[in-house]
Amino acid sequence: MKTYTFEQVQAHNKPNDCWIVIEGKVFDVTNFLSEHPGGKKVLAKMAGKDASKSFKMFHNDSIMQRVGLPMQIGIIGAAKDVEEKPQKDAVLSADLVSKPEAAAVAPKSLADNQVAKFGDGIPYGDPSWYQEWNSPYYNESHIKVRNTVRAWVEKEITPFCHEWSEKKEIPKSVLKSAAKIGFLAAVSGAGTDPKMAHLLPYGLPGGVDPAEFDIFSEFVCMDELARCGSGGLIWALEGGLSIGLPPVINFAKDELKNRIVPECLAGDKVISLCITEPSAGSDVANLATTAKDMGDHFLVNGEKKWITQGAFADYYTVAVRTAEDKGMGGISLLLIERTFPGVNARKMDCQGMWGSGTSYITFDDVRVPKTHLIGKLNEGFKYVMHNFNHERLSIVMQASRLSRVCIEEALKYALKRETFGQRLVDHAVLRNKFGHMIRQCEATHAWLESILFQYKTLPRETQATMLAGPIALLKAQSTQTFEYCAREAAQIFGGLAYTRGGQGEKIERLYREVRAYAIPGGSEEIMLDLGVRQAIKKCSKL
Ligand code: HEM
Numbered sequence: 001m002k003t004y005t006f007e008q009v010q011a012h013n014k015p016n017d018c019w020i021v022i023e024g025k026v027f028d029v030t031n032f033l034s035e036h037p038g039g040k041k042v043l044a045k046m047a048g049k050d051a052s053k054s055f056k057m058f059h060n061d062s063i064m065q066r067v068g069l070p071m072q073i074g075i076i077g078a079a080k081d082v083e084e085k086p087q088k089d090a091v092l093s094a095d096l097v098s099k100p101e102a103a104a105v106a107p108k109s110l111a112d113n114q115v116a117k118f119g120d121g122i123p124y125g126d127p128s129w130y131q132e133w134n135s136p137y138y139n140e141s142h143i144k145v146r147n148t149v150r151a152w153v154e155k156e157i158t159p160f161c162h163e164w165s166e167k168k169e170i171p172k173s174v175l176k177s178a179a180k181i182g183f184l185a186a187v188s189g190a191g192t193d194p195k196m197a198h199l200l201p202y203g204l205p206g207g208v209d210p211a212e213f214d215i216f217s218e219f220v221c222m223d224e225l226a227r228c229g230s231g232g233l234i235w236a237l238e239g240g241l242s243i244g245l246p247p248v249i250n251f252a253k254d255e256l257k258n259r260i261v262p263e264c265l266a267g268d269k270v271i272s273l274c275i276t277e278p279s280a281g282s283d284v285a286n287l288a289t290t291a292k293d294m295g296d297h298f299l300v301n302g303e304k305k306w307i308t309q310g311a312f313a314d315y316y317t318v319a320v321r322t323a324e325d326k327g328m329g330g331i332s333l334l335l336i337e338r339t340f341p342g343v344n345a346r347k348m349d350c351q352g353m354w355g356s357g358t359s360y361i362t363f364d365d366v367r368v369p370k371t372h373l374i375g376k377l378n379e380g381f382k383y384v385m386h387n388f389n390h391e392r393l394s395i396v397m398q399a400s401r402l403s404r405v406c407i408e409e410a411l412k413y414a415l416k417r418e419t420f421g422q423r424l425v426d427h428a429v430l431r432n433k434f435g436h437m438i439r440q441c442e443a444t445h446a447w448l449e450s451i452l453f454q455y456k457t458l459p460r461e462t463q464a465t466m467l468a469g470p471i472a473l474l475k476a477q478s479t480q481t482f483e484y485c486a487r488e489a490a491q492i493f494g495g496l497a498y499t500r501g502g503q504g505e506k507i508e509r510l511y512r513e514v515r516a517y518a519i520p521g522g523s524e525e526i527m528l529d530l531g532v533r534q535a536i537k538k539c540s541k542l
Helices: 006-010 032-036 041-044 052-058 061-071 101-106 139-167 172-180 183-187 195-201 215-226 229-237 241-251 254-266 380-386 386-417 428-457 460-497 504-518 526-541
Strands: 003-006 017-024 025-028 071-075 271-274 290-293 297-307 315-321 331-338 341-349 359-370
Touching: 003 006, 006 017, 017 032, 017 041, 017 052, 025 061, 032 041, 032 241, 041 460, 061 071, 061 139, 071 290, 139 172, 139 183, 139 215, 139 229, 139 504, 172 183, 172 229, 183 215, 183 229, 183 241, 183 254, 215 229, 229 241, 229 386, 229 504, 241 254, 241 271, 241 315, 241 331, 241 380, 241 386, 271 359, 290 315, 290 504, 297 315, 297 331, 315 380, 331 359, 331 380, 380 386, 386 428, 386 460, 386 504, 428 460, 460 504, 460 526
Parallel strands: 003 071, 271 315
Antiparallel strands: 017 025, 025 071, 290 297, 297 359, 315 331, 341 359
């Protein structure tokens, strides 16, 4: 890129020839002046000057990525030429920010007290092991995964989340890019199962060997994606996949599995899980969709509601009633293809999670071949339960990072915004808000890591009984923390979090997306009750 001195930039100081400098980068904004959403004059006033401070004051990071960088024509050659001093909040200064390249010098082990800094350096804005804390859970392979996913999210996801969310549609190409970096495989349950390695079309993030890829690697992937601050985007990529595909992976016959799994992990096809019905939500055992045995096929009739990714899914993993007995006994799982006559999906209009394709699906006399039965007849309830812990952990991973996003965004803003002659962070009442957000977020994260370690190390058979209760309680903990953080961050941003887009973009959206975490996968009420009932069961054995 071309290098300019500051004096050269200063010569372009008129509305019909307008250059500005932001963080050492030179921009020609002449043709952008009349399009600038903040107004022509405000930008023209900065012609020929360093506008770093004012730019930071009015924009979020993604505007630079999406709108600013295409207008960049060069860089400033010598730092002494830059007129405006960096802000006093040095923690945000570009020089101090360790970017993904820092990972190249990352140490082999995270326990040897030389952990390299990573990220924007906002305290509590990233997990502690990114900021020089030692950790027993992570190693070099997790660093590789983290760096790959962060670079992808920063470049290809975050800058566009607002646009996609408003359109209520994520381009298909994003699914493909998620597949290509190995993200879809990582969060589908196939990534952590070395037996599935031969079905992964693009390997795993960072080129990590399947033998090394563990539940912490999956956590890092999910955590990094959630940093984009859009639940709708997350679910548009994995909301159906991470719950619809595991039954196929774990219980379907090879013929079905070998066809469906690679297609879904390649981002060529989409799969959804259809359990919830208009009258049966958390109450899975009472579902009413029927599959009548017709000899060589099943005849399926019924309705499913709030089906994530359902609007654009090609496959549905559907819980149906195959036997008369009420309750959990007569439930089976069928793989139903979108092309089967009688399948219909209608997009639902929801409070948040836009673009994730939440749908109402109807099955009217759908003929489903017997080859599409997943596992054994009438054992579907067991298969559904099999993935519940994993599903809830995935929700916790997301809610945990989304709480952190609220802290990161609010702290960045509070460091620059001044009221009554002081930065927001200099007001004790706002520091108190940060204190409460941080303590809940860090507690949730630490509990999650502790449970993930059990998930990784306990035998699979004991996991269900030992971890179901704690995971349920943790889910409620994480969503209440998320709700708290979204509210407090919105208060800190004030009007900016009341309008869509702009600096409060992530916070405004997250505030609307909280319910999508607090209700599905087991509502807070059911989770708290389950956790305590499981604990009491243990008391009765004493
Ligand atoms: C490369 C340079 C710039 C680009 C690409 C850019 C782009 C944008 C965009 C896309 C918006 C609307 C999004 C939003 O609501 O946040 C905006 C708003 C705004 N911009 Fe810029 N801008 C640039 C430079 C500047 C500079 C140097 C100033 C001030 C001197 C400025 C002042 C503003 C203001 C005051 C708003 C309205 C913010 C609000 O609604 O609260 N911009 N800009």
